[in-house]
Amino acid sequence: MTGRPREFDTDTVLETAMDLFWEQGYGATGIAELSDRCQIGRQSMYNAFGDKKALFVQALDRYSCERLGMLIELLEAPGSPLGNVRALLDAWEANWSDPEFRGCLMVNSMAELGVRDAKIKARLDRMLQKMEDAIYTALRRAQEQGELSADRDPRALARTITITGQGLAVVGKVASSPTYARDVLATTRRLLE
Amino acid sequence: MTGRPREFDTDTVLETAMDLFWEQGYGATGIAELSDRCQIGRQSMYNAFGDKKALFVQALDRYSCERLGMLIELLEAPGSPLGNVRALLDAWEANWSDPEFRGCLMVNSMAELGVRDAKIKARLDRMLQKMEDAIYTALRRAQEQGELSADRDPRALARTITITGQGLAVVGKVASSPTYARDVLATTRRLLE
């Protein structure tokens, strides 16, 4: 029944794999590199996670849980819903200004695999909707509490904020101007007034 | 002096190569595939364009000239500058709704190569600035002609519109909702009122 116990922690390995895919993308990350950095043999990798694409999907799911989890937690914090949305924009701005800013695994994956792999495409679409819905819900609550004018379209606003976040994540990989995110997010904040 | 003449048109080949990189990305596009679709031998490819990365850079430059050229042309059209900006947003919306929408080579390249290749990164940064500047100039002219309120920050607005375009280009590769671009661009248009 019970065989030889694992010598590695599945979560730690998945976290490292996620980081690698995050930094380099799916195609540019090789199995050798993965097993090197994760400090486990190739075969152990295949035993535990399946083939490369299966591993990637699990890493992507982990990213989704972590990041979207943080986002939802932030937006559902007690107090002012609109303040929470503003806090999200602040967090993006701070993150963007980090010199080690490395983009977003979700967006990178959309660009690299969005049209090529239908299964991953559907997954990414779902993640996008989760993000949008979390922002939408916060905006709706802001309207209910009178923080946000009732004549605003919260769905359109949530989508705009989502797009802005994704756009900043890609552009941040090449833009040299340090005030880019500040300018863009200042405009976004004006939409919430 | 003059040797055997070329049997192919350099522009046509470059256009085809650009399309391939556009659809599949840099890493996922092989030399064999390129020479197949371009209908020329590998060696002819290497003779005419250099190695793979050099070919890609030329394809990227071509994309930049074509697309940014169209964008600038649209924004500098005679008549209302603000109307031209609105026309740009309309064009994006129409483009996005196309079922064969395939994103944008610029954004795809940012995601795939933005942090890995410094030379390409600088090139993409320059393209981004060109795009931003074209929109900025149109907005400035709109202000001079009194179409756009003078208290708006045209730089921030131009960057916001740029980010929105890039964001839509990535998200469009996976988003299933057909009203996404409409919602986002409606919000963007409100910024111009």
Add this chain to the structure above:
DNA sequence: CTCATACTTGACAGCTCGTTCAACAACGTG
């Protein structure tokens, strides 16, 4: 015609990739 030049063609070297195979090691159970 001869020759240097430039392009084309096909084969192939060298490498890396994802994946698998076979042998060995560590565990619980009888």
Add this chain to the structure above:
DNA sequence: CACGTTGTTGAACGAGCTGTCAAGTATGAG
């Protein structure tokens, strides 16, 4: 201790990749 089960280790496979070499071919110049 023997056995089934599971994980590890290291080697190897076949396919695909980028880039190059060598031979053949079409041109203009002398």
